[in-house]
Amino acid sequence: MNFDFTEEQIMIKQAARDFAKKLEADVIERDYKAEYPTQHIKELSNLGFLGMLVNPKYGGGGMDTISYILAVEEIAKIDASVAVIMSVHNSLGCWGIEAYGTEAQKEKYLPQMVTGEKIGAFLLSEPEAGSDATSQKTLAEDKGDYYLVNGTKNWITNASSGSVFLVIAQTYPELQHHGINALIVDKDMPGVTIGPHEDKMGMRSSDTHSVMFNDVIVPKENRLGGDGFGFKIAMKGLEGGRISIASQAVGIAQGAYERALQYSKERKAFGKLLAEHQSVAFKLAEMYVKIENARNLVLKAAWLKDNHKPYGLAGAMAKQYAADSAMEITTEAVQIHGGYGYVKEYHVERLMREAKLTQIYEGTSEIQKIVISRQILRA
Amino acid sequence: MSVLIYTENFDGKFKKTTFETVSYGAEIAHQMGTTAIALSLGSVADNELLTLGNYGASKVLKVNDARFSNLDNQAFAAVIAQAVEKEGANVVIMSGSNIAKAVAPRVSVKLKAGLVFAVSGLPKNLSPFTVPKKVFHGKAFADVVIKSPVKIISLAQNSFGVKENRQTAVIEAFDAKIDDAAFKTKVTSVEKSTGKIILTDAEIIVSGGRGMKSADNWKPLEELAGILGAATACSRPVSDEGWRPHSEHVGQTGKIIAPNLYIACGISGAIQHLAGVSSSKVIVAINSDKEAPIFSAADYGIIGDAQKVLPELIGAFKKFKAEN
Amino acid sequence: MKILVCISNVPDTTTKIKLTADKTAIDLANVQWIINPWDELALTRALELKEASAGKITKVSVISVGNQSAEPTIRKALAIGADDAFRVNAEAKDAYFAAFQIAEAVKTEAYDIILCGIESSDYNGSAFGGMLAEFMDHPSVSSVSNFEFAGEVVKVNREIPGGYEVVEPALPFVAIVQKGIAKEPRIPSMRGIMMARQKPLKVVEAAPAEAMTEFVAFEPPQPKAACKMVDPANVAELVELLHKEAKII
Numbered sequence: 038m039n040f041d042f043t044e045e046q047i048m049i050k051q052a053a054r055d056f057a058k059k060l061e062a063d064v065i066e067r068d069y070k071a072e073y074p075t076q077h078i079k080e081l082s083n084l085g086f087l088g089m090l091v092n093p094k095y096g097g098g099g100m101d102t103i104s105y106i107l108a109v110e111e112i113a114k115i116d117a118s119v120a121v122i123m124s125v126h127n128s129l130g131c132w133g134i135e136a137y138g139t140e141a142q143k144e145k146y147l148p149q150m151v152t153g154e155k156i157g158a159f160l161l162s163e164p165e166a167g168s169d170a171t172s173q174k175t176l177a178e179d180k181g182d183y184y185l186v187n188g189t190k191n192w193i194t195n196a197s198s199g200s201v202f203l204v205i206a207q208t209y210p211e212l213q214h215h216g217i218n219a220l221i222v223d224k225d226m227p228g229v230t231i232g233p234h235e236d237k238m239g240m241r242s243s244d245t246h247s248v249m250f251n252d253v254i255v256p257k258e259n260r261l262g263g264d265g266f267g268f269k270i271a272m273k274g275l276e277g278g279r280i281s282i283a284s285q286a287v288g289i290a291q292g293a294y295e296r297a298l299q300y301s302k303e304r305k306a307f308g309k310l311l312a313e314h315q316s317v318a319f320k321l322a323e324m325y326v327k328i329e330n331a332r333n334l335v336l337k338a339a340w341l342k343d344n345h346k347p348y349g350l351a352g353a354m355a356k357q358y359a360a361d362s363a364m365e366i367t368t369e370a371v372q373i374h375g376g377y378g379y380v381k382e383y384h385v386e387r388l389m390r391e392a393k394l395t396q397i398y399e400g401t402s403e404i405q406k407i408v409i410s411r412q413i414l415r416a
Numbered sequence: 417m418s419v420l421i422y423t424e425n426f427d428g429k430f431k432k433t434t435f436e437t438v439s440y441g442a443e444i445a446h447q448m449g450t451t452a453i454a455l456s457l458g459s460v461a462d463n464e465l466l467t468l469g470n471y472g473a474s475k476v477l478k479v480n481d482a483r484f485s486n487l488d489n490q491a492f493a494a495v496i497a498q499a500v501e502k503e504g505a506n507v508v509i510m511s512g513s514n515i516a517k518a519v520a521p522r523v524s525v526k527l528k529a530g531l532v533f534a535v536s537g538l539p540k541n542l543s544p545f546t547v548p549k550k551v552f553h554g555k556a557f558a559d560v561v562i563k564s565p566v567k568i569i570s571l572a573q574n575s576f577g578v579k580e581n582r583q584t585a586v587i588e589a590f591d592a593k594i595d596d597a598a599f600k601t602k603v604t605s606v607e608k609s610t611g612k613i614i615l616t617d618a619e620i621i622v623s624g625g626r627g628m629k630s631a632d633n634w635k636p637l638e639e640l641a642g643i644l645g646a647a648t649a650c651s652r653p654v655s656d657e658g659w660r661p662h663s664e665h666v667g668q669t670g671k672i673i674a675p676n677l678y679i680a681c682g683i684s685g686a687i688q689h690l691a692g693v694s695s696s697k698v699i700v701a702i703n704s705d706k707e708a709p710i711f712s713a714a715d716y717g718i719i720g721d722a723q724k725v726l727p728e729l730i731g732a733f734k735k736f737k738a739e740n
Numbered sequence: 741m742k743i744l745v746c747i748s749n750v751p752d753t754t755t756k757i758k759l760t761a762d763k764t765a766i767d768l769a770n771v772q773w774i775i776n777p778w779d780e781l782a783l784t785r786a787l788e789l790k791e792a793s794a795g796k797i798t799k800v801s802v803i804s805v806g807n808q809s810a811e812p813t814i815r816k817a818l819a820i821g822a823d824d825a826f827r828v829n830a831e832a833k834d835a836y837f838a839a840f841q842i843a844e845a846v847k848t849e850a851y852d853i854i855l856c857g858i859e860s861s862d863y864n865g866s867a868f869g870g871m872l873a874e875f876m877d878h879p880s881v882s883s884v885s886n887f888e889f890a891g892e893v894v895k896v897n898r899e900i901p902g903g904y905e906v907v908e909p910a911l912p913f914v915a916i917v918q919k920g921i922a923k924e925p926r927i928p929s930m931r932g933i934m935m936a937r938q939k940p941l942k943v944v945e946a947a948p949a950e951a952m953t954e955f956v957a958f959e960p961p962q963p964k965a966a967c968k969m970v971d972p973a974n975v976a977e978l979v980e981l982l983h984k985e986a987k988i989i
Contacts, residue, residue: 044812048819048933055927062653085930098930303707426901486905487898489870489880514899517858518882518916521870524836530952531836531871534864546956551863555757556766558863559957563950570866600879600910604895608903617901620989644989662885662920663899668753668861669777670919677988688753694961698986700978701967711967716981720972728975736979736989 042103049089049104053111056084060116067118067242068387071234073198074119074242078153086112086123088151091131095147102277102339106284110332113288114295117391118242120288124281125194126150129274130157133203133219137262137270142221146201158199159278160190160222160248161271170205170271171214175250177206184208184220184260186228186253192398196246197231200224203261204250205271217267221259228253239390276349278399279356280342283335286359286395287328293363293370293388294324300374300383317373324366331359350412357405360395367392419445419452420505422496423468423476424515425460431617432578433511435471439579440571441509442472443538448507453477454585455499457492458484462587469585471578477503477590486603487515493522495592500527500566502590507545508568513616516570529566536575553668553691573616574674574695615664618647620677621696623666625651625689627682627703627722631659636726637681643733649673651683667692681722685710702726742799743790744849745783746842746856746872747817748776748832749810753861759958766862766958773813777925778857780820782915784922785887786855787821793889799823801851805832805841811941819928819936828944833951835860839871844947847876853894854914858883863955869916879913885920 042050060077067074081087090105091097105127113120134146134157149155166172175188186206202222209216222229232247262270298321301311311317338351367389371378378385396402421441423434438454445452454473456465458481465476477499484492496519500508508523510516512534524531534550536557544561547569551558562568615621622641624634634648641648648664655665666673668688678696682703683689690713693699701714702722711717718725751771758767775783783802790797802817803826804810814825828845832838854876856869873880885904886897896915897904909915928936970978982989 044815045933045936047812048816048928048936049930051816052927052930052933083929084927085932089930093931093934098934100930100934300707303709489873489882493870493874514883517866518870518880521835521839521867522874522880524867524952525839525871525874528952530834531867532953533866549864551766551958552751552755552757553861553864554961556759557959557961558955561954561956562952563954564952600913601881602908603898603905604908605906606900606903607906608900612902614901656924665919677982677986691753698982698988700982713964714967715965715986716970716978717967718970718972718975718978725972725975728972729978732976732979735976736983740983 042107046104046107049100050107050111052084053086053108056080056086057112057115060112060119064116064242065381065384065387069241069381071236071241073244074116074122077119078122078198081119081123082153085151087126087153088131088147090127091135091147091151095135095143096151097131097147101343102280103336103343106280106335106339109281109284110288110291113285114292116242117285117289117388118240120285121194121240121243122156122198124278124285125159126157126199128278128281129159130199130201130203132277133159133261133270133274134221136273137219137266141258142261146221150201155201156195156199157201157203158193158195159274160193160202160204162190162192164189164191170217170268173205173207173217175204175206177208177218177220177255179208182257184218184255184257186220186222186250186255188250190248192235193246193248194243196248197234197244202248205267209265212265214268215265217271218265219261219267219270220255221261222253222255226253226255238393239387240394275399276352277342279352279405280335280338280348282395282399283331283338283352283355283359286356286363286392287332287335289388289392289395290324290328290331290359290363290366293367293385294321294328296383296385297321297324297370297373300377311373320369320373324369327362327366331355331362334358350409353400353405353408356400357402357409360392361402363392363395417448417450418503418505419448419450419507419509420500420503421452421454421473421509422516422519423454423456424511424513425456425458425464428458428460428464430464430467433513433573433617435578436574436576437509437511437571438468438471438473439581440538440576441507442581443579444507444509445472447539448542451475453503453505455479455496455590457481457495465587466585469583470580472581472583473585474583476585476587478587479590479592481592483596483599487518488599488601489518489522490600491594491598492519493526494594494598496523497526498592499590506566508566510568510570512570512572520568520570524568527566528564529568530562530564531568531570532560532562533570534572535569536572538576553672554694555691572674572695613645613647615647615649615666615671616673618675620644620646620679621649621666621673621675622646622679622681623649623651623683624654624660624681624722625683626653627684628654628659629723633723634660636723636730640679640726640730640733643730643737651686651689680710680714681726683710684708685713741793741797741852742801742850743786743797744846744851744854745779745786745800745802745817745822746854746868747779747783747802747804747813748857748860748868749773749804749806749813750776750860750862753777759960763958764956773810775813775817776857776860778859778917778919780925781919781922782855782857782917783817783820783822784926785917787926788922789887789889801825803828803842803845805830805838807831814941815936816928818939818941819932820926821932822939824940824942826942826944828946830946834953835865835867835871836952837949839868839875840949841946842872843875845944852912854878854912856914856916858916858918869914873914876914879909880916881907881909881913882916884915884917887915887917887921
């Protein structure tokens, strides 16, 4: 057992922290205006965060999952929107192509994705099917040498900023989830329409849209993995994505905790510092323990992934616990701030709105509990 | 045995920091039972040199050589070292200025003399020779022993003060031996804003932070500085944003200042900022956030939007100036 | 043309300073170490100059005096973009000692330009760069806030009260830099971090030398009295306080 980070991991965490410092200057404004962080994403890619997991052969950083989640946490601590843009691009977009793509697909897409020239998006959710990937309504009809894609995808992160779409669609409805395919769709293919920007509660600086497919011709060579493999790819993708969303939740919680800690050491009430009131001190202690627990769950899941051991259960536990803890911790951070916590200037209300999404996307907390309970009952 | 004080001149004139350095050197000479000798390089009129006597210098060595009108670190250090040897000085005093930073280290190596920067007061002990100094930009103080026979001290600005101690100084021309070839750096041009009060010289500084919101809001701040005869400064985010030039940035990685009065407008007071301004005698903070850490460092505080408070302050100071 | 950047390993500038129980040292347990901020700016500028030089500047090296615990900081400099590094294997007792060691370590390396920061953020010395220049018998320019090439000639801005002078030094020389020399320190890229371990880091044994100064005791600063609050609706009171109480105007 060894709880020490490597020198590189520490350096990556520090680099992410230094980068995140720059996000703080306009995070409130971007959140308010729901403005995409174009310049910041450019710098994120210049620093190599957008391809950090990808094999150096394709220009990536070749880093491990632990390094990656350390970076996601540091960025989420300041700006969860940037963290989710990075997370979807890395854990779903780049990962999907690298893990399941043919050599030709990897060479075509990865070099441009690691430089941020092309941003990846993962198109699974549908208006009538959220994280339930088995009931896909989007069709990818087999037309011989191409698929004809029709349908609508919802809640797509990076939909307007991204251009490499990994689309999960049904080819053989009678085979149910065994008939699903994953296709690489270029956004500029005829028939692809981006819906209006979703006016979200939180993570407002990331772009979320619905995407419509109307008789889109996708060449067969764009299929990721074997025929009917799409469901497996989607599930595997979410399995890894969860670790990253869990670390995002840890970052949000850590950000709220740090702000609450700082505030309670500066602000006085009834003649003493907030931190000197036991009710506040205990809240801080509880936050601290929860964050430590959540982070350890995330690190363990990442470690399992790095060591090629099954990480599905660990990832689900990390995601559920980190997301639910983030919601509790951010709520308490607002409470500690009192009235100041309810206004934008003090950041914690934003962190609270951001925390909410971590309980919903890439599998709600309830879905995670299904995954966890199925596994422990099977054992 | 003697104490040698290197005196900086600015276009032939001495400033408060020079007099402070001489006052300090004279006090050490007094403690050691020896004399304080001032050294001046470049063109300074004799009547100006004689003013050094007011602060305790009994002799002024002058190197009246036009080649010293521009700083060349190597050549300056060579001459200072020669003067130290000629006078048998065992303590050398310099200011905390950029010139001292440029020259003193070279003198130190030439003379194998221990050198301490940011010294904050008189020696605590003459044997072993121990001086107090700031470390971590005032977050702590330390006692440092200088082990070499010759000791060089760079005094932090405003840490001793100007003290009159009238002596009749004699001026002695010092014929320094230095070849033209020793001057290896060439000043090709000078850019100087005229009529502006220099930050590190200023007795009063009016400073703005991110709370000023934009570069366009500096007018009232400049107006207040004008009324008070103050210099303007800013916090790091302001210079990083390009609202003000880098030369105005005060703080740990910018300029370290020690004015009599520091007025911080819309500056939250990050630890790095406080490190650069905490030596100010009096700090006034204006900030809309009553929890801002600047108030913990300030002597007087006003909770309010700097942009609204500044015009009021301008009015009040104008009234004060008219009445006094 | 080769550039050497001297870096110092210092506690993070936000470190809360605690003293050891006997008050003879700063308690350095749990301290996060960084490249001295001015040195980091010097390194950033050196890399910018190399990148803009179209191959004329062939190498940017870094050097530091310290024991093995300084290596992560040195490797960070490599991650940021330095080509190779030296570590003089000794505790940097004072600036005189460190400058002597570095002068010894690089005397046969023929660097054309040596850059270092004007001050260290820990013990607030400003001696190192000038001492190094003197040991090497190089010219030096201090308070450098801009560094450019004009053809073969180096032009640096030296800050002076109220402005700056443009100075042309003869090479090789030591530039002692301050704020403004580079806009902001570079963040190492992921690729840079992964390559850092593959770059040469040569450990040089220290030459015999003595320190000239020694820190013998430390004390915390005096606590400050509470801030007196003035009503924003009555700023005349502040003027009154500054005049009558603080006697500053």
